[in-house]
Amino acid sequence: MSKKEELAKLVLDNPEHELIFMYPYFESDYDLTMGTISWFELTKYHVIDDRVWFKDEESELFEEWSESIFLEKYNNFDDVSEHEIDLIDKEAQKMIDKIKWTPCIVVHISS
Numbered sequence: 572m573s574k575k576e577e578l579a580k581l582v583l584d585n586p587e588h589e590l591i592f593m594y595p596y597f598e599s600d601y602d603l604t605m606g607t608i609s610w611f612e613l614t615k616y617h618v619i620d621d622r623v624w625f626k627d628e629e630s631e632l633f634e635e636w637s638e639s640i641f642l643e644k645y646n647n648f649d650d651v652s653e654h655e656i657d658l659i660d661k662e663a664q665k666m667i668d669k670i671k672w673t674p675c676i677v678v679h680i681s682s
Contacts, residue, residue, distance in 0.1 A: 592680050606680040615672035626672050636663040 573582075596604035615626040624632050627680060640659045645651050651659075 589668060592678075594680065595669040596682070604682050607680045609681040611676060611678045613674070614677055616672050616677075617672050617673050625677070633660075633663050633667055636666050 590608070592606040593603040594606055595602065617624050637659055640662055641651070
């Protein structure tokens with residue numbers, strides 16, 4: 572049984588219990604800090620270079636990759652034609668289109 576299945580079973584079997592979250596908080600005098608659910612959402616995510624990207628951040632990722640491609644190919648903006656900018660954007664979009672987004676439930680915790 573996965574941790575997700577275990578948690579779902581515990582919550583269903585024990586509806587009278589509160590659900591709290593304990594997490595390490597290094598700025599505290601204690602090893603763990605208690606948190607509660609602030610809000611949650613259904614979305615999709617993908618990890619790139621240790622950063623978690625959410626599907627709704629796709630436009631930000633597109634801009635980052637476009638800029639990265641631009642900086643690899645050109646010294647400054649004056650050297651680039653509109654056609655070349657379109658090619659850069661198409662290359663970045665191809666990279667975005669290849670991402671395999673993983674469906675998830677994000678639980679936002681507050682202390």
